[in-house]
Amino acid sequence: MIDTFIRDISREEIIRFAVILVIIIIFNWGIKKAAQFSAAKKSRLFQKALPIIDSMADWITFYGIIILLLLTMPKTDWLFYTLYTNGEIKVTILLIVIAFLIVSLAHRLVKLFNKYILTSVYDYYGVDRGLGYTFNQIIYYIVMFAALAISLTSVGINLTAIGAVVGVLGIGIGFGMRNVAGNFVSGIIILFERPIEVGEVIQINDKIGRVEKIRLRSTVIRTAKEGTLIVPNQYFIEQIIKNRTSARMMAQVQVSVAYGTDTHKVQALLEEAVREIKDGEKGILDQPEPDIRFIDFRSNALEFLIEIPVVNFEIKEKIESKLRHMIATIFIENKIQLPNLPFQAIESN
Numbered sequence: 001m002i003d004t005f006i007r008d009i010s011r012e013e014i015i016r017f018a019v020i021l022v023i024i025i026i027f028n029w030g031i032k033k034a035a036q037f038s039a040a041k042k043s044r045l046f047q048k049a050l051p052i053i054d055s056m057a058d059w060i061t062f063y064g065i066i067i068l069l070l071l072t073m074p075k076t077d078w079l080f081y082t083l084y085t086n087g088e089i090k091v092t093i094l095l096i097v098i099a100f101l102i103v104s105l106a107h108r109l110v111k112l113f114n115k116y117i118l119t120s121v122y123d124y125y126g127v128d129r130g131l132g133y134t135f136n137q138i139i140y141y142i143v144m145f146a147a148l149a150i151s152l153t154s155v156g157i158n159l160t161a162i163g164a165v166v167g168v169l170g171i172g173i174g175f176g177m178r179n180v181a182g183n184f185v186s187g188i189i190i191l192f193e194r195p196i197e198v199g200e201v202i203q204i205n206d207k208i209g210r211v212e213k214i215r216l217r218s219t220v221i222r223t224a225k226e227g228t229l230i231v232p233n234q235y236f237i238e239q240i241i242k243n244r245t246s247a248r249m250m251a252q253v254q255v256s257v258a259y260g261t262d263t264h265k266v267q268a269l270l271e272e273a274v275r276e277i278k279d280g281e282k283g284i285l286d287q288p289e290p291d292i293r294f295i296d297f298r299s300n301a302l303e304f305l306i307e308i309p310v311v312n313f314e315i316k317e318k319i320e321s322k323l324r325h326m327i328a329t330i331f332i333e334n335k336i337q338l339p340n341l342p343f344q345a346i347e348s349n
Contacts, residue, residue, distance in 0.1 A: 020068055028061040052116050063101055099151035106147030109141050133198045133214065134191045137283040142189055179234070186233035187216040196236060196239065196243065201313055203242035204231065208313040223313075244313070251284075251308045255327060256301035260336040263294055263302060269334055270306055273326040281322060283315035284308055302341035 003140070032054055082090045114136040122132040191214060196202055200211050200222070209223035220231040221237065235241075257266055275291045291307045306323065310316050 006108065015320050021065065022062050024061055024068070027278065028057045031057045052112055055108070055112055059105065063105065066097075066101070095154065099154050102151050102154075103144070106143055110143040114139060129197065129199045134194060137191055137214070179232070182234045183217045183232045184238045187214065187218075190214055190219070190233055190236060196241065201244045201249070203244055204229070204235075206301045208244060208316065210313070249310050249313055249316060251310050251316050253320055253323050253327070254295075255304045256298065256339050257304070257331075258339050259300070259302065261302065261336060265334070266302075266304060266336060267292060267294065267338065269330050270304060270327065273323060273330050274306060274308060276326050277319065277323050277348065281310045281319060284319065285311065298339075 064094055082092055083096075085091070118132065118136060118139075122129075122135075190196065194212070196219070198210055198211050198214060201208060202211060204221065207221075207223055207226055207229065209221035209226075209229060211219060212222045212228075213220040214233075217233060219231050219233055223229060255266075255270065270292045274292065278284050278290070288309055290309070291305075293305050294302065295305045296303045308319060308323070310319055330336075
């Protein structure tokens with residue numbers, strides 16, 4: 001089949017394809033060089049637009065080569081073969097390919113626009129990161145919906161009919177996809193009301209992480225220890241979420257000692273452990289001062305709480321582990337006993 005395809009290509013067609021291909025590549029190179037030359041002499045804003053020009057030139061070249069390859073094939077009748085007719089629109093394979101390229105190009109353009117143009121606008125007007133992310137998502141979905149509508153209309157597909165079909169199907173599958181629909185609606189609520197925003201630090205089930213991405217169905221949380229958490233959006237609407245962004249990040253260690261232990265001596269030893277940690281570890285804030293408190297009486301123990309302010313949640317667990325090691329060493333050296341009721345219970349049995 002490939003041999004037959006190659007034999008059908010004439011020398012003139014190969015030369016024509018090669019010439020047009022070279023012209024497209026030279027045009028791409030010329031646009032990039034002209035943009036670089038202009039950026040070197042003009043404003044900073046024009047320099048920021050240089051990546052956009054480069055990317056657009058590459059995409060135009062790529063799509064141009066695809067269309068050129070299709071049109072210069074030896075037998076192109078199949079490209080113009082009418083698959084079906086809808087009113088005055090004759091839908092061909094080439095028209096379907098163009099419709100697909102429209103959606104693909106719209107996706108690339110809106111991503112580029114959000115990344116380079118809107119980011120500069122947000123920085124200039126002081127728009128916070130979470131609100132900017134919300135605007136980007138709204139613009140992306142609007143543009144993609146419009147591109148998809150144009151593509152479907154261009155190939156003769158009636159959007160009204162599609163809406164009716166989707167409505168009928170939605171009623172049927174809605175009961176089986178309540179969670180998906182609930183997460184979708186919750187994602188829209190989060191994007192507009194912004195109870196949480198990209199870049200904020202939140203706590204979910206004793207896991208602390210930073211919000212990386214808010215999608216329509218789920219939210220991506222990056223933690224220091226557990227890796228990436230994919231949380232359904234409905235969770236943020238129905239559950240109580242601790243937002244730790246504006247709160248001080250504290251490394252916390254709770255220590256229990258046996259009854260009869262000198263509490264003032266325990267307090268002094270814990271202060272010594274904290275001083276050792278502050279002198280030997282990075283990421284601990286100077287203000288506020290670490291806090292050590294005798295917090296409670298338990299049935300078999302006296303409880304103390306140590307809180308040390310740290311830079312961020314990434315270093316929190318590291319400081320807590322180091323502090324536990326230090327406390328264990330100091331307690332052993334000073335013969336401080338921990339509660340031993342569980343061991344007594346085992347012996348009594």
